[in-house]
Amino acid sequence: MLAHTNEKPVLPEGFEFLPVKRSIAIKKEKENKEQYMDLLLEADPSKDMINNYLKNGELFVLTYKDDVACIAVVTKIDEDTVELKNIATKKEFRGNGYGKKMLKYLADNYKQKYKKMLVGTTENNIPFYVKQGFDKYEKTIKNFFVDNYDEEIWDGDLHCADMYYYSKDLKKITSKL
Numbered sequence: 001m002l003a004h005t006n007e008k009p010v011l012p013e014g015f016e017f018l019p020v021k022r023s024i025a026i027k028k029e030k031e032n033k034e035q036y037m038d039l040l041l042e043a044d045p046s047k048d049m050i051n052n053y054l055k056n057g058e059l060f061v062l063t064y065k066d067d068v069a070c071i072a073v074v075t076k077i078d079e080d081t082v083e084l085k086n087i088a089t090k091k092e093f094r095g096n097g098y099g100k101k102m103l104k105y106l107a108d109n110y111k112q113k114y115k116k117m118l119v120g121t122t123e124n125n126i127p128f129y130v131k132q133g134f135d136k137y138e139k140t141i142k143n144f145f146v147d148n149y150d151e152e153i154w155d156g157d158l159h160c161a162d163m164y165y166y167s168k169d170l171k172k173i174t175s176k177l
Contacts, residue, residue, distance in 0.1 A: 069093040111170035
């Protein structure tokens with residue numbers, strides 16, 4: 001058993017202690033948000049729509065070993081509410097829980113100032129968001145994708161017409177980061 005001392009352990013010659021860097025980091029991107037356009041387009045195929053919410057939204061970038069793995073954009077709706085407008089994980093990083101980590105981070109970040117986070121989604125993605133705490137159905141906007149996009153929107157085999165809004169109560173969550 002090792003005794004606690006203030007002395008540094010002696011390492012063999014040629015070895016040194018290196019600072020430990022976390023392999024996952026999330027930061028807010030304030031400059032050059034457009035550099036993430038290709039990834040944003042994977043979740044929303046309209047550059048015009050993206051530019052619209054990117055202008056006033058906050059963009060967050062999750063990196064894994066210094067590679068961009070996941071991004072998200074959040075906008076303020078009112079004094080109590082924010083909306084998740086876009087979240088996208090690069091293809092090679094999907095299935096590793098980075099989207100969930102991003103959502104947990106965002107909820108923890110925004111719960112300091114807001115009561116509720118909204119998300120508008122396609123029918124296929126409702127179960128994912130409900131599992132992440134977006135468990136209150138808010139509304140359906142009929143023909144949202146038909147009326148707001150030039151091309152047909154598909155999510156897997158599902159032709160998307162309606163947008164489904166769900167919310168997460170930010171005041172009843174606890175941090176598990």
